[in-house]
Structure formats: structure tokens, C-alpha cells
Amino acid sequence: MSEIQTIVSIIFIVAGILLMFAGSVGILRLPDFYARTHSVSKSDTIGIIFVIFGLIIYEGFTHSSLKLFLIIMFVVLSNPIGSHALGKAALKSGLKPLLHHDKNLKKDEEVQQ
Amino acid sequence: MEQFFLYSAVVLTIIIAVPLIRVVKGPTLYDRLLATNAIATKTIVLICLIGFLFGRIDMFIDITLAYAILGFIGAMIIAKFLESPKTRIEE
Numbered sequence: 001m002s003e004i005q006t007i008v009s010i011i012f013i014v015a016g017i018l019l020m021f022a023g024s025v026g027i028l029r030l031p032d033f034y035a036r037t038h039s040v041s042k043s044d045t046i047g048i049i050f051v052i053f054g055l056i057i058y059e060g061f062t063h064s065s066l067k068l069f070l071i072i073m074f075v076v077l078s079n080p081i082g083s084h085a086l087g088k089a090a091l092k093s094g095l096k097p098l099l100h101h102d103k104n105l106k107k108d109e110e111v112q113q
Numbered sequence: 114m115e116q117f118f119l120y121s122a123v124v125l126t127i128i129i130a131v132p133l134i135r136v137v138k139g140p141t142l143y144d145r146l147l148a149t150n151a152i153a154t155k156t157i158v159l160i161c162l163i164g165f166l167f168g169r170i171d172m173f174i175d176i177t178l179a180y181a182i183l184g185f186i187g188a189m190i191i192a193k194f195l196e197s198p199k200t201r202i203e204e
Contacts, residue, residue, distance in 0.1 A: 006114060010117060013117075013121055014121075016158075017121060017124060017125060017128070020125070020128055020155060020158075021128050023151065024128050024129075024131040024132055024151070024155075025131070027131070027132045027135050027147070027148055027151060028131060028132075028134060028135060033141060033143050033144055033147070036135075036144065036147055037147060040147055040150065040151045044151060044154055044155065045154075047158075048154065048155070048157065048158055051158045051161075051162075052158065052161060055161055055162075055165060058114070058165075059170065063171070064170050064171050064174055067174045067175075067178070068161070068174065070178070071157065071161070071174070071177060071178060071181065074178070074181055074182070074185075075154065075157065075181065078181065078185040079154050081185075081189070082150055082185055082188040082189060082192070083147070083150070085188070085189055085192035085193070085196075086143060086146055086147055086150065086188065086192045088192070088196065089143070089192040089193070089195040089196040090141075090143040090195075092196050093195055093196065095141060095143060
């Protein structure tokens with residue numbers, strides 16, 4: 001039983017770390033602020049859920065695993081809300097999104113504030 | 114299993130260091146804030162892994178909850194501050 005528990009938790013943790021790696025690379029490579037919010041909010045949330053769920057499986061049914069589950073619930077609530085608030089603030093304060101039909105696509109370095 | 118936790122914590126530290134590049138060279142203020150938010154959310158998992166590594170997960174979980182709440186409140190307050198009409202960006 002314990003070996004199956006360990007193997008399943010290793011699978012979950014590795015999958016979560018790969019998803020968080022995808023989120024980090026997305027912050028670097030995506031072209032626009034609004035595209036980067038997409039990368040931060042979605043793949044990071046799923047990665048954190050996977051890693052902490054793997055830790056819950058490794059821990060078993062104890063007091064600490066309930067608290068880890070509370071951390072999952074808090075991250076699921078707070079991380080998309082934070083990204084959405086930042087995106088709304090950027091949109092209201094006048095940051096233009098990068099559109100496809102813009103003929104003169106501005107490079108990252110030219111938008112220096 | 115301790116070895117696995119150690120290696121995954123090291124890999125996670127490298128992953129956390131990647132958005133620092135966006136913090137340094139981000140073109141707008143919002144990019145920097147977004148990358149800082151990403152670093153703060155990934156540090157939650159790192160503190161959990163360190164707790165399992167030390168065998169004191171019952172203590173480290175409280176630190177994790179406090180860190181998560183503080184990071185969330187900070188991000189929300191900065192977003193609300195930037196939303197106000199006095200801090201608009203002039204194009």
C-alpha cells in the first residue's frame with residue numbers, strides 16, 4: 001500500500017513541476033501583458049494543485065493533510081482573482097493589448113515606460 | 114523519498130528564478146507585478162516541500178498559509194491602487 005502511495009505522489013509532483021515550468025517559460029516568451037496573465041493564472045494554479053495533491057497522498061489521512069487541502073482551496077480562489085485584478089487595472093489605466101491586425105507590431109523593447 | 118523532495122525543491126528553485134528575468138526587463142510596470150505575483154505563488158509550494166524535507170510539516174504549513182494570504186493581499190492592494198484614475202499611463 002505504501003509503495004503505491006509513494007509512486008502516485010511522485011507522479012503527481014513531477015506533473016505539477018512540469019506544469020509550473022511551462023508557466024515560467026510562458027512568462028518569458030509570450031508577446032503581450034494580457035497573454036502573460038493567461039500563462040500565470042492557469043498553468044501555475046494547476047501546477048500548484050498537482051504538487052500539493054501529491055503531498056497530500058504521501059502524507060496520508062492526518063491533520064496536516066486537511067490543512068494542505070485548505071491551502072489548495074485558498075490558491076484556487078486567490079491566484080486567478082489576483083491575475084484578474086491586475087489585468088483589469090492594466091486595462092483601465094490605458095495599456096493597449098497587442099492586436100493581430102496591427103501592421104506595425106511593436107517589439108517588447110519599444111514599449112519602454 | 115527525502116532525496117526526491119530535495120531534488121524537486123532544487124528544480125523548483127530554478128523554476129522560480131526564471132520570472133526574475135521578466136521582473137528585470139519587463140517593458141511595463143504591470144509585467145513586473147505579474148512576474149512578482151508568479152514568484153510569490155510558486156514559493157508556497159517550495160515552503161511545503163521544505164517542510165516535508167525537514168519532517169516538520171505541521172509547523173511549516175502555518176507559515177505557508179500566512180505567506181499565501183500576505184502575497185494575495187499585497188497583489189490585490191497594488192492592483193486597486195493602480196486602477197485609480199490618478200495613476201493612469203499616458204500613451
